[in-house]
Amino acid sequence: MTPSTPSRGTNSEEVNVTPLRKNLSPKHLKDKVASKAENSTGNGYSEGDICSGSNILKNLVSLATACGEAPIGLSSQAIFLRDHMSIPPSQSLLDQVESIDESIDENVIQIPDKCEIDLEGIQVPIVEVVFPRLGSKMTSGHIKWEHIVKHEKVTKGQKILVAKNEDKSVYLDIESEIDGYLAAKMVTENKLVAVDSVLGILVEKEEHIVPVESHIFLQIAKFEEAERIRLEEERQRLEQERLEEEKKRAEEEEKRKQEIERKAEVQRKLNDVINESQHLLNDMKVEEEKQAEVTSQEQKLDISENEIEIFINEKSEDNPDETLEVEKENDGNDNENTNAPAQAVHGDDETLETGKENGSNDCVKIDASTQAVHEDDKILQQSPEECSKSGEQQSPPESAENTEKHITESDMSVEKTWKALKADSKSVFIKLIMEGYSLTNEQCEGNFCESQALLSNNNICYCVVCGGTGSGADGAYINVTQKSIHVPKDSPRPEEVAKLIGERALSGWRMVDKCSRCPNGQRMQKGDVTQCIVCLQ
Structure with missing residues (x-):
C-alpha cells in the first residue's frame, strides 16, 4: 500500500509521497478532449467511426492497464484513451467511459445497514482488506x-482500491x-467508511470463495430475518398501540x-320539575280564583243579610204582630227538612230574599221571620235576668191548637223551601x-233536584x-208527617228558650239552626258538640 498526495499540497504526516502528473484528472482530460474536438474540423471522423464506436467501448472493459501505474483519480480506460488515441473521442464515448464504474458495484455484496458481519466463524483461511489508520487527519x-x-x-x-479523505486532500x-482471489467486496463504490473497517476479503484458493460467501450470506440472512422479526414486532406493537388508541x-x-345522555336526562328531569312547578302554580292560581269567588259570594250574602236586616227593622216597627206567625211557619219548615244539609241553614235567608221578589204578601212574612231572628240576637245580648223578665211579659200561652196550626203552615211553605235550597246549592x-x-x-233521583250531579267523599x-x-x-x-216529632209535655215557652240561649251564649255556645224534634228547640254548638237546648239531642 503506497500513500500519495496530490500536487496541490503536501502532508508532513504521510510518507513516500509521489507527485501526480499535471492535468491528468478525468475533468481535465474531458475538457482537453472537448477542446480538441472543437479545434479538429474536417478530419473525416464522426461518432460512428472506430474511434467512437461500440467496438472501442467493449474493448475498454477487457483491457488491462497498458500504461503502468495509473495516476490517482484516473481509470485505466481513460489512460488508454489518452495514450493510444491521437484522434479525440466523441462526447458520448467519454460519458460512457465515466459510467463504466457503475457496473462494477453489481459485484459488491449488498450488506444491509447496521448489519455487522462476524468473520470469525469462517472455516477457511482468509485475509481481510482493512482501511488502515495512518494519522489523525484521515479518520x-x-x-x-x-x-x-x-x-x-x-x-x-x-492495487485493489483507493481510499481518499472527505476533502480529497489525501489519497x-x-x-x-x-x-489469491477476491472472495468478496464488503463496501460499495464511493461509500464513506471509517478507518479499521473491513473493505474486502481475500482467499488463497478459489474453492474457498464459496464458504466465505455462504458465511456472509448466512449472516446477512440471519440479520434480515432478525430485522424482519423486529419489524414485525414493531408493526405488531404499532398495531397494538393503534388498537389501544x-x-x-x-x-x-x-x-x-x-x-351527553346524563346531561339530557338531568335536563329532562329539570324540565319535568319546571313543568310540575308551573302546574302547581296554575293550580294555586285556580285555587286563589275559587277562593276569591267564594269570598265574593260570602260578601254578597253578608251584604244581602245586612240589607234584609235593615229592611226588617223598618218593617217590624210597622207590623210587629206578624213576627210570631212567620216564626211558627219557619219552625214548620225546619221540622219538614230534618236531614237537609248544612247549606240549608241559610235557606231562610234565601227564602226571605225569594219572597221579597215574588210579592208583597210574602215579603211581610219574610220580614217578620227575620225580625224574629233579630229579636233572638237581642235576647242573646241580654242578661239571664232580663231574658226572664221579658219572657214573662211577652210570651203567649202554648196550646195544641197552635202546634197543629204551625205544622199546617209548614206544609204550605215546602215549595218556597225548595226554591231556597236550589238558590243556595x-x-x-x-x-x-x-x-x-x-x-x-x-x-240525584229526587223530583225537585232536577237531576243535580252528586258529589262524593269517602265513597x-x-x-x-x-x-x-x-x-x-x-x-x-x-x-214530615212520617217523622216522630218530639214535643215535650212541659215544652218551655219562648221566653224560657231565650233564657236558655242566653245562658249558653255566656258559656261560649253559639246558635246553629232550629231543632227538628222540638217546635221551640234551638240547636247550639260549642267546639265539636252540637245539641238542642230543649231536648238535648
Missing part, C-alpha cells in the same frame, strides 16, 4: 475500487497482501355519549269542592240541593 474516507470483479485472481502487491492505495378513543366517545257546591269533595257522573254520595244521598227518598224528601 474516514471514500472508497473507489479498481476494475477488479469479485472472484478475480489478484497478486501480492496489486491512499490499498494493495493485496497475498496471491382506537379503544381509548371509543371509550372516550362512549363516555362522551354517556355524559251553588255556593254549597263551591264550598264542598274546596273542602275536597269530587264530582261524580251520578245524578258517600251527596246532593247539594236536598242534602241526601241521591236516592230521592232521603234528605229533604222525608215526609
